[in-house]
Amino acid sequence: MIIPTSVLTELLWALPHLRTQMYFKSSLTALSHAMEDQILASSDKHLVIASFQRERFYRQEAHRYRRIAERTDQVYVMAAPETSFTSGSGFYETVAFEPEDGLGKEWHLVVVGQHYATCLVCRERTAEEAKVKRQEARGEKSRLSAPLEMDTARRFEGIWSFDRQVSCTVAGLLLNRILQYRPELEEKIAQAQNAYGIASVARVVGVGANLLTQNATATNPDPFVECLLTYLQAGQYKLLKAYRSISAQERKERLVNSITAAIRRGSNTGQPLHPDEILEVAVQELGQALSASRCLIYRVSTDTATTINHEFLGVSGSGDSRLVSTLGQAWPLENNPLFQEVVQKREQVYVANTHTDSRIVGDGLKSGSNSQLQAIVSNFSISSWLMVPVLYQDRLLGMVELHYCGGTPYECEEDELELVEAIATQIGGALIQAEAYANLQDLNQQLEALDRTRSNLVAITGHELRTPLSTIQVCLESLATEPDMSPEMRQVMLNTALSDAERMRKLVQDFLTLSRLESGRVQWHPESLELQECIDLALSSIRARHSDGQLPEIITQVPNPLPLVRADGEWLVEVLAKLLDNACKFTTSKGKISIKAGSNGGSMLEVTVADTGRGIEPNRLEAVFDRFYQEEGALRRTTSGTGLGLAICRQIVSGWGGEIWAESAGKDKGSKFHFTVPIVAKQSMVSSQ
Structure with missing residues (x-):
């Protein structure tokens, strides 16, 4: 048998004036232990009803309930079985329900005595439900921080009260559940209802506030307990905030590492790094991380226009996946006041609402609308627009753009802006490294060419100089050592020496001329x-x-x-x-x-x-x-x-x-x-x- 309805829902229907509160698991654990310790410290007999969601949670507290059962015979424990938990009568009454039952998502503890009553009734909110609830309250589509999967971050929505009316109402609802699972306990449950003034379920639904017996009284909680709970809740909120910060930082590091890995893949191959590969990895990772409708990363070589070669396309805020692509299109820069503002300030520019921003639509007084930007906003359905410069030592290398499309503007959080800044910084360093690697390859090739030229220069100049010098030396030696040489032969020797001297002069002159021109x-x-x-x-x-x-x-x-x-x-x-x-x-x-x-x-x-x-x-x-x-x-x-x-x-x-x-x-x-x-x-x- 599966009963899908929620006890918390039934309670709020019966007592509509109640308002729920958010609790962390650690807060509920502390409250439960305090309530149990109060039973153990008292000499009165109490009605105790506990619902543990799962058997593994019950086993952590089983020894405490054995001690409680020594003080009263009205103890009921409910849980979804996982190993050996079953319905039965032992130290106390146990009730096993299906995991799909509404009780499987709730945490209950009710204590009703003759002089006081207290109850704790909560429904666990899953990570997805909490995320949707938070986004609906803040009008968000998605956030950077991933849902936390830590036990300390489990959150519950419900009521903790010392009000006897509320406690008896919850007890009546839970006793009715127990009766449906274990009808053989009808007589024992009736005794509990009579002894503690608990109305039947029919009267709970029909009468509501008249559930109490005439002599029932309410006891206010100890102010110290309230202060302690408030302090504990505040500590839990701080802890959750720290977890979210850690999660965001971990996400940021993972994205930065993915870009670094792309760089290392290029360098490990021994080949020049490919800036296009770096930009493609960055645009896809960043667009997915921030759930952007569109993410662009492009190089900036002039202030006139550029071509979009790297783009991530997601879905628009309205859920329409048919977004217009910008790949291969000329992206204006010269007449783009947003781009010019980034260039001048060397910092990011964020337009939360493109339909009201004066840089796009004008303010009607000092500046008119920018038709080119309005055309971009209209053609590409941009509602919110973020531009972050890719800088290296104040040199503008490129631009990162995030577009959020649809009817609802997107409000970027601080950690999201910091992430984009970190990625832009990483991209800037990667591009410079890629350029340096490519320049190094060019320099190596030039050095190789210079080395070959040097070798050729040594060989050629040596040949060009040695040959005429040898000829001149032979001719002059012949003229000096052969006094009987005929005038005709002397003239031949002189002409040969002069010709080779002119050849040497031309070589030296051409070499000096080329050196002057090249320098x-x-x-x-x-x-x-x-x-x-x-x-x-x-x-x-x-x-x-x-x-x-x-x-x-x-x-x-x-x-x-x-x-x-x-x-x-x-x-x-x-x-x-x-x-x-x-x-x-x-x-x-x-x-x-x-x-x-x-x-x-x-x-x-x-x-x-x-x-x-x-x-x-x-x-x-x-x-x-x-x-x-x-x-x-x-x-x-x-x-x-x-x-x-x-x-x-x-x-x-x-x-x-x-x-x-x-x-x-x-x-x-x-x-x-x-x-x-x-x-x-x-x-x-x-x-x-």
């Missing part, structure tokens, strides 16, 4: 120039260096008129000369070299030096601009040169903001070198005229 120690002197004049000067220099007449045919195809260019004339002639010299080295005297120029459709003039010579393999078009690059190898080439010419050209062109690149169809199919140079603006041309 930024060159002072540029830009001016308005005619490109044709610079080409003529470069051609004159080339022809002077190749006076033997073995030059290929050079054709100039520069339209006239051509816009003036703005560059340093000396360095522009240097670029043209080196490109022409490079073309001459790899083109036979029967080949052709052409110089073309024309606008590229923008603010630059494009110059092309093309030849019909040896050509370049497609996979080497970028490598030819490296320092000391030689197509045939530095130590076995058939053409003269330092291998620095094209590297110098790239540095010069980059200095005036241009670009240089090479094109070739392949081996023995010729090559083209293009570079761009700024055109003088029309306004500048007018002023110069």
Whole structure:
């Protein structure tokens, strides 16, 4: 037999003027022991009814009830059996009920004597019921603190009273329950009702306040007991608050640790950390922890706009799971006063109600509404909006946004705001660590490249210097030791020594020029120039260096008129000369070299030096601009040169903001070198005229 109704509910129905109170388990235990000790200290016989919910709770007190039974024969103990507890008559009457019975959720102790009466009748409130009750009272959806599963946090709702009317009413209700489970105790229960002036259940329901016998009296509780209970309850509330704080702190640490674990997973693999993976873990964990409708985490590189790549979607406050996603959408920053406030203050901004906040809807006087923010609020159903900056040493790296959607605004608690701050701090450190790791990888690669360059530099410069020095030394030794050498041979020796000396001079000069360009120690002197004049000067220099007449045919195809260019004339002639010299080295005297120029459709003039010579393999078009690059190898080439010419050209062109690149169809199919140079603006041309 299962009786689902609650004794506490029946009591409140019979005596509607009663008001329940919240009790902790430890408070009820102390009260129960005090009531039991009062029985043991008295010489009177009492009616004692106790309901323990479960057998395991009863067994903790069984020895006390054996002592109580030695003083009175009206003792009734009720519990849901778990092992050996059964209905029977022993030291006292035991009543076993089903765990699903309404008694299984309640805690009762009733003591009725001739001179005083007291009762304790409470219904246990489960963690879920307590949570819903608290949220309904405060208008909340969810909180950070998880329900506590500690015995000390068990809470009961009920009544503790010394009022005889209340105590006799509870006794009547419980005796009626006992009678339904054990009808054979009808005579014994009737004796208790007559002896202690307890009305039948019919009179409890129908009469209510007239339950007492005419000679019944009420006894006030000891004020000291009331003070003790109040103190105990206050201590329990403090303890519960501490447990909640510990729970919130544990949740915060768990979330922070999950992000840290994501970072360690990346670092343990030996590969560069992935900021996207860090942000994805953080956005999912944080959104779930705070039961947000939407959680966004994005990087901030400009103050104009950004793209949302990391999002958590929950449900709205109204329970609608069809929230609009922001993934892949452009998120405005420049015209967002909330974002700008975060940037200026370097602290979080929280909008509890987007429908009344002046930054969004305006105040009607000093500021108008922000249409862009209103569109965001409307399109994404945002009721409450939290923005927390991701900072590292006051540098803004990104932003964390929490959206709570639905009709009811969401009130963030202090521990929730602290959690978001902690996660934002952790994300900032993780992003900086990821960037540092990536930069370290780049630096390692650069160091490897520098080491290779150093090795090449040692080999090439050693070869380039040793070879002409050896030749010069041999020629000079021959001139010094061979006085009978013919004049023709002497001239050959002198010419050879002079040629190799010039080769060494060019190597040293090119090396110093490249060093100056790379170190930024060159002072540029830009001016308005005619490109044709610079080409003529470069051609004159080339022809002077190749006076033997073995030059290929050079054709100039520069339209006239051509816009003036703005560059340093000396360095522009240097670029043209080196490109022409490079073309001459790899083109036979029967080949052709052409110089073309024309606008590229923008603010630059494009110059092309093309030849019909040896050509370049497609996979080497970028490598030819490296320092000391030689197509045939530095130590076995058939053409003269330092291998620095094209590297110098790239540095010069980059200095005036241009670009240089090479094109070739392949081996023995010729090559083209293009570079761009700024055109003088029309306004500048007018002023110069």
